[in-house]
Amino acid sequence: MSAPVRVRVPATSANLGPAFDCAGLALTCHDVLEFSVAPAGLTVEISGIGAGELPIDESHLVVRAFRAACAELDWSPPGLRVVARNAIPQGRGMGSSAAAVVAGVVGAWALCPDVDTIDTDAVLRLVTEIEGHPDNVAACLFGSVTLSWGTGRGPIADTLPVDPAVVPVVLVPGTTLSTHVARGLLPEVVPHADAAYNAGRAAMLVHALTREPALLLEATDDRLHQRQRAAAMPESLALMDRLRAAGFPAVVSGAGPSLLVLARRGEAPGGWSGGVEELTALVPAGWEVLALEVDTSGTRVLDERPEVSSR
Numbered sequence: 001m002s003a004p005v006r007v008r009v010p011a012t013s014a015n016l017g018p019a020f021d022c023a024g025l026a027l028t029c030h031d032v033l034e035f036s037v038a039p040a041g042l043t044v045e046i047s048g049i050g051a052g053e054l055p056i057d058e059s060h061l062v063v064r065a066f067r068a069a070c071a072e073l074d075w076s077p078p079g080l081r082v083v084a085r086n087a088i089p090q091g092r093g094m095g096s097s098a099a100a101v102v103a104g105v106v107g108a109w110a111l112c113p114d115v116d117t118i119d120t121d122a123v124l125r126l127v128t129e130i131e132g133h134p135d136n137v138a139a140c141l142f143g144s145v146t147l148s149w150g151t152g153r154g155p156i157a158d159t160l161p162v163d164p165a166v167v168p169v170v171l172v173p174g175t176t177l178s179t180h181v182a183r184g185l186l187p188e189v190v191p192h193a194d195a196a197y198n199a200g201r202a203a204m205l206v207h208a209l210t211r212e213p214a215l216l217l218e219a220t221d222d223r224l225h226q227r228q229r230a231a232a233m234p235e236s237l238a239l240m241d242r243l244r245a246a247g248f249p250a251v252v253s254g255a256g257p258s259l260l261v262l263a264r265r266g267e268a269p270g271g272w273s274g275g276v277e278e279l280t281a282l283v284p285a286g287w288e289v290l291a292l293e294v295d296t297s298g299t300r301v302l303d304e305r306p307e308v309s310s311r
């Protein structure tokens with residue numbers, strides 16, 4: 001039997017306002033999963049978030065992703081043991097399902113005895129097929145701010161460095177929201193003016209995140225998906241409006257209901273408002289404030305096994 005492997009995967013926040021389904025930010029909140037080959041059967045052990053709630057059989061998303069990767073690799077271990085230590089909130093718009101999918105696929109690649117290197121292009125293609133879109137999985141896989149897009153050859157992703165003054169803060173409510181339900185509220189057709197508006201803001205977002213954070217409030221404005229889902233998370237939208245009125249670049253994190261605020265570190269030029277202390281004073285009771293950092297590493301195999309390449 002091969003030695004166990006441990007895979008660390010970060011939380012992610014997708015969309016970042018206007019860049020719907022094409023941008024994601026990796027965050028320093030992680031799940032760590034250990035995979036090992038067993039003589040037979042399946043054992044799934046979960047601690048932390050989701051313990052006692054998530055399935056521990058073949059329906060577990062990590063296991064399903066692992067099996068899909070095994071089919072890709074033409075490898076079938078006699079048995080499997082998965083030990084998960086979860087810290088990423090579930091159903092809150094922080095990429096918990098993307099993390100599970102990436103962990104399962106990378107875990108299979110790292111554990112397979114016939115693999116010398118992890119083919120990140122193949123991994124990205126497979127995790128995108130499982131998840132349905134690449135924004136969260138690409139950021140989870142490669143770290144930092146990741147832009148992703150589809151081509152005839154499959155999904156492609158690239159990373160950008162985030163200005164060091166940016167502090168990502170996630171505001172987590174006590175309620176959850178299904179991504180499937182949230183996406184179901186989106187209209188099939190949008191006005192041309194709104195599409196053009198978001199295209200301009202998404203382009204500005206790249207510049208603001210990497211070079212000019214003072215532009216983040218304007219660059220994170222959106223007309224395509226946040227207000228269209230307000231009925232499913234009215235408290236989130238109300239808090240987002242309150243924060244933006246105070247000068248904080250606040251957006252719905254992924255499908256919600258959490259919010260991502262791109263706060264500032266120290267003094268910031270150009271009137272960019274809001275450090276973490278000022279932000280915390282505006283957050284109502286019942287919301288958890290997670291002041292994080294940008295995860296620049298992405299998914300990592302923590303043992304002496306094939307490593308995941310960075311971008």
